[in-house]
Amino acid sequence: MALITLRRNLCHLSDFWTHGVLAALKLQPVNRVHKIVKERLCPWFCSGQSKSFRVRFCHSCCKKFHPENGNDRHTVGEPVFTQVHGWDRLEQNVKNNEQMLSRRLSYFTSSEEVLNFLSTMETLSGTLAAGALQRICEVERKDDHQGLPREVLENSIFQALCFQLEQEPSQLSNTSLVTALQALILLHVDPQSNLLLNLVAECQNRLKRGGLEVHSLCILGESLLRLQGPGCVTLKLIIYQLQGEKMETFTPENIVTVYRILQACPEKVDQHQTFLNKINSFSPSIVSNLSPNMISQMLTALVVLDQTQALPLVIKLGKYVVRHIPHFTHEELQRVLDAFIYFGHSDRFFTKALEQHVAAFYLTLDPEVVSKVTEYCSRKQILSQPILNAVAETFVCQSEKFSPSQISELIESFGKLNYLPPNASALFRKLENMLFTHFNHFPPKTLLKLLHSCSLIEHHPVNFMAKIFSPFFLQRLQGREPHLDKLRRAQLTQLFLTSVLECPFYKGPKLLPKYRVRSFLTPCCSLETPVDFQLYKSVKIGLIDLLGARLYFASKVLTPFCYTIDVEIKLDEEGFVLPVTVDEDVHKRVALCIDGPKRFCADSKHLLGKEAIKQRHLQLLGYQVVQIPYHEIEMLKSRLELVEYLQRKLFSQNTDVHW
Incomplete structure (x- = not known):
């Protein structure tokens, strides 16, 4: 670590004198420290007399500090080393002082406060120098493209800080080195400056020697990604060295950083899949220690890297997401929802927590989050009235904030889930006014999807x-x-x-x-849900027993009006069943809709919009629509009960007739 000379603007304070002495001793190589201790303190130890020890400091901006032996008598505030103060105590004091000063750095809210604090210090260790840069980065970096203000760049303390880092990067510890590099990159320091070139060169030298631990490797990898992009040659060596480390040495922060590094190179995922499998297997053990931000980042990386085989990890993350929903930022919650949509994950506890959050804060939620929440409900076919009601109210109150695609996503969820909110009249009145005003601003496909969704719910x-x-x-x-x-x-x-x-x-x-x-039932883009095969087989057996033969009903009948009927039965004018081959004397056609679980909203008995409009249109076309829902079939315990059930459904006016 390097000693950094800073211009001192305040008077000598006793507490900083002590820190200066300790830092000066701490920052020398071990053999150098022992030599200093022996040369300066040995006479005192041998004679047993109390002689004074003072370190004098040079305060010019770009010079090193040099400890000097003096003959001045001890004064108040100066350190005196007695026989009981050994090297261990000195080492501990240095660590304690650095920890205390690092904590003080975290309290500052501006670069000016950080630099003023540095100006009061006698000496500055590499750890504190890196920590100061990191804090300046945190308070100044408001977005990814913002550098340092001019007043900070021209500050003599900041310049001295950077100069010493540039001159003596080899004296920094691994952690201080990579932390300083990371902060300077985030502050958009010129990549071709001597400062960054020297720091990167020192990092590469230590990397080649294998001298970097896991934490430093992770910080360096992410820093080089920002500086040189995913094509950085050094990045391969970093990942290679990380692969050789034991997973137990990785902290939760390290694991998330590794995911972010690999996420930046998704085209190379096949090369790293073995390493990813190792991380995916280990990560569930550290999920409980992840912050909301780290959970959202891990989920995003899993999506980008297409880790569909890591479902145990996704499920574990989902359980802890429930606890953090109130603490997610809008962007983090959006990333979580994106991941759950991608992996097809849904959880009733998550849905309940999401309902409470949206209902409580719906007027303050970002439109992008609102549309993402409705997309999640739509994709997972979750009929959540609290969420949909809140979404409808948000749109009515803040419709001008929604983009055309967000409006379409919102209305599509209502159409797909076949749900009208309590304020439906106000919702569609607001929508109609927006369409009249901004019709040409809607992309054609978005507009068609929106209007089609309206028709599903009879608007x-x-x-x-x-x-x-x-x-x-x-x-x-x-x-x-x-x-x-x-x-x-x-x-x-x-x-x-x-x-x-x-x-x-x-x-x-x-x-x-x-x-x-000609047909709404197509393999890739169907407006109908295919019949559940197992459910159809059960109903087919019951119909044969009821009607006496297979020839009295037809299956998967395509009508002239594009709909496909699961089972069609023809009746004459007196109500007798006709063979399917007869086309004359057909008085009524019965359309059996054998509705499996996929035709309903999740965990409910509420038909989806596309199934509701189908049954509605078949009735208007003259069919007698008979619905056979799966949850009613599942209640039947015998074949006889099935036949009696079908008899009641088809011939409710002749319930005493048996086949």
Whole structure:
């Protein structure tokens, strides 16, 4: 560690004199210290007489301090070493003083306070020098692109601090060296300056000698990433040395830093996967010691690195996220939600805590967080009325703060979950006014998704149908692609079907046939949920027993109106069941909707929006819709009970009839 000369602006204070002596002795090499102690204190130890010992300091900015032997008598405030004060006591005093001064640094809230504090000190150890730079960085760095103010750069104390670091980096401890380098990089010091070049060179020398411990390796790795980017050659050596360390030597902060370093090189994840597996297996043991910020950073890294095999770690992190929800910043909470959406993680305790947080602070939440919360509920199909009600109220009160994509995300969640909040009329009135005012600001695909979501919950966008069916809008929607994708054509087709079935008063343009689809049930972008195969098999067995033969019902019937019916049964005018091959004398068609768990909101009996609109449209098309939900089938204990259940569902007017 180096001794750094600072211009002293205040008078000599007794407590700083002591610190100066201790620091001066502490900062010499061990053999040098013993030599000083022997030469300066041996006569006193041998004679047993109390002789004075004083260290004189030079206060010019860029010179080293030199301990000198003097003949002055001891005065008040000067240190006197008696026979009982050995090297161990001196060592402990130095450590205690450094810890105390480091704590004092953390209390300062401006660079001026830090530099004024440094100016009062007789000497400054490398640890305190690095700590001072780190504190200046913390109070001055308000964003990633802001450097130091001019008054700080021109301050003589700051210049002296940097000069000594530049001249003698080899005298710094590993921790002080990498901490100083990190602070200077974050303060955007010129990468080609002698100061940074000397510090980086010293770090590289120690790295090649294998002299850096885990903590210093982590700080150095992240610092070089900022300075030289992920292509930095030295970074490979740092990661290699980290791989050779025992995981027990990593602190929670070190683990998170390693994740951040690897996150910066996602294209090299295959090279580091073995190391990542090792970290992923160890990390659950330190999750309880992570701060909210570190949890969000770890989750983000797991997403970037595509660690889908680390689900035990994600689940463990999820349990502790619940405790920290009130303490997350908006950005941190957003990262947590992004990770849970990515990994498909949901937890009822997390949802409960999220409900309480959103309901309590919904008017102060950032629109990006609000849209991310609704996206989480939508993706996981969680019908959370407290969250959706709060989101609706936030939009009504602060709609001008929401971007088009955020508005679309918000309305899409209501449509998908088939939910209308208590203030639905105010919500859609506000939405309609925004669309009238800013219609052209909405990207075509975003606008179509938004209006389609409105139709799912029976708030039909009649005033905008003429615009979205117009050739001009359809050309914008198609863009430069040769054909419009299937999902957009399916949404347009369902909106057109809505205009015909549910809005007969609409007399505007119709959707051109070339933009329509034949089926809403497609593999990649379906507006229907495929039937649950196991549930279908159970119902099929019951129907055969009830109707007497397989020929009396058809499965997966595609209607002329794009919907696919799970099971269709034909009835004549007297109510008798007809074979599926008969097309004459069909008086009524029964559509059985065999609704498995995926057609409902999570852990509820509430149909999703796309299933609700399907059943609504089938009824308007003349079908007798019979819903067979999975939770009712699961209650049946025998085959006979299943037959009786289907009989009641299909022939409720003839409940005494048995097959």
